[in-house]
Amino acid sequence: MKLAVCAQGKGLSAEVDQRFGRCSYFVIVDTEKDELVDSIHNVSAEAAGGAGPQAAQLLAGLDVDAVALGNVGPNAAAALEAAKIKAYSGVAGTVETTMQKFIDGKLTTVSEATVSSHSGMRGRQGGRNQ
Numbered sequence: 001m002k003l004a005v006c007a008q009g010k011g012l013s014a015e016v017d018q019r020f021g022r023c024s025y026f027v028i029v030d031t032e033k034d035e036l037v038d039s040i041h042n043v044s045a046e047a048a049g050g051a052g053p054q055a056a057q058l059l060a061g062l063d064v065d066a067v068a069l070g071n072v073g074p075n076a077a078a079a080l081e082a083a084k085i086k087a088y089s090g091v092a093g094t095v096e097t098t099m100q101k102f103i104d105g106k107l108t109t110v111s112e113a114t115v116s117s118h119s120g121m122r123g124r125q126g127g128r129n130q
Contacts, residue, residue, distance in 0.1 A: 001031045003102055004059050004067045005095045010039035012096040018070025020087075021045070021052030027095045028064065031103055052076025056083055068098050074113035081111075089114065 006023035007014040017023035022045045028037040040062065044054035052072065056079035059067060066086040080087050088107035091098045101107050 001065045002037065002063060003029050003031050003099065004040075004062070004064045005029065005098050006067070006069045006091065007039070007095050012036055012094065012099070014039070014095050016068075016070070016091040016093065016095060016098050018091065020067070020069040020072045021047075021055045021076050023055075023069075026055075026059065026062075026064075026067075028062065029095070029099045031099065034099070034103070050075070053079035056080045056085065059083070059085055066102075068102055068107055069110070071115045072110060072113055073115055077110070077113045087111075 004026040006017045006020055007025045007027045008017045010025055014027060023042055024045060026040045026042055028040060030037050042055055044051045047054055053075050056076055060083035064085055066088060068088045068091050070091050072087055087110040088102060089110045090101060090107040
C-alpha cells in the first residue's frame with residue numbers, strides 16, 4: 001500500500017506536519033515493503049486558496065492509497081473521498097514513526113473534516129485568524 005505522510009521535510013527522518021494541504025512535503029512510503037518510495041514537494045502549500053483539494057489531486061495522480069495527516073479541512077476531506085484516498089490521523093514525531101504506527105494499526109481513520117476551512121493558513125501572510 002502506498003501511504004503519503006504529511007511532512008516538514010524529505011525522507012523517513014523528517015518531522016511530520018499536522019497540516020494536510022499546506023504541508024511542505026508528502027513522503028510516500030510502501031507499507032508492505034516498509035520502505036521509502038519518494039519525497040514529493042507539495043506545490044499547493046503556497047496556493048492562495050484550494051490547497052487541500054489540489055494536494056488531494058496531487059496524491060491521486062501518484063496513485064496513493066492512503067494519507068497520514070494531523071488535520072484536514074472540509075474541501076480537502078471531500079477531495080480525498082472523491083479520489084478514494086483513505087485518511088488517517090494520529091501523526092506525531094517522524095515519518096518513520098508514523099509509518100510504523102500505520103503498520104501497527106495505531107492511526108485513526110478520518111471520514112470527515114477535522115478543522116474548519118482555511119485553518120492551515122494560520123500564521124501565514126494573508127491567512128485568516130479564526
